[in-house]
Amino acid sequence: MIKADAERAAPCAGLRIGDVAPDFSARSTTGDVRLSDYRGRWLILFSHPADFTPVCTTEFVALAQAASEFEQRDCALMALSVDSLFSHFAWLRLIRDRYDIEVRFPIVEDPTLVIGRAYGMVAPNDSDSATVRTTFFIDPQGVIRAMTCYPANVGRSTPEMLRTLDALQAVDGGPVLAPANWALGEALLAQPDASLDTVFSAKGQADWFMKETKRGSRK
Ligand code: BEZ
Secondary structure (H helix, E strand, O other): OOHHHHHHOOOOOOOOOOOEOOOOEEEEEOEEEEHHHHOOOEEEEEEOOOOOOHHHHHHHHHHHHOHHHHHHOOEEEEEEEOOOHHHHHHHHHHHHHHHOOOOOOOEEEOOOOHHHHHOOOEOOOOOOOOEOEEEEEEOOOOEEEEEEEEOOOOOOOHHHHHHHHHHHHHHOOOOEEOOOOOOOOOEEEEOOOOOHHHHHHOOOOOOOOOOEEEEOOOO
């Protein structure tokens, strides 16, 4: 569990791709949640600076509108901020009334930022103790497979979150690679076979390291 470690951790504690996502349990808008209960499916854990702020509101509306897209990819969403559970409830009610969309994924309350600090979600030099827009893509084994960090004044792209998830899922069976701007259904690249025989026997100059392979599809 996070607690003991997190109390020692500096802001932006160095979680890396390949690390097991630190476990925690917390109160959320859908009841108590424990990160390890999500083993067996993909999870996007993301922080936002504050409830009742303009950019965050657009992000939550966009994510709630795309809920079925994440569901199709067997990926759960979990949000987190320093705000209290009752603030989350009031904000979700406002979003429902104003934008006609219900945010049904859990929003965790992290009033002491014990989780936010353990995940490096708190900007180290920020006078404001709020989380920045950090996003962790966690695989069904609980391993961090990708992460992004945006500032408070720039909202994330839901299509890019879905594309990243598609790419992570497509390369999962290996040994294939997702090229720049790859989208579902497009060709993946083969993992280069690094041997001198392959290099010398390749027809074209780049053929030994640049080869298209099967089209990525949803599993
Ligand atoms: C926003 O979500 O609009 C926001 C949050 C914190 C600081 C600045 C903007």
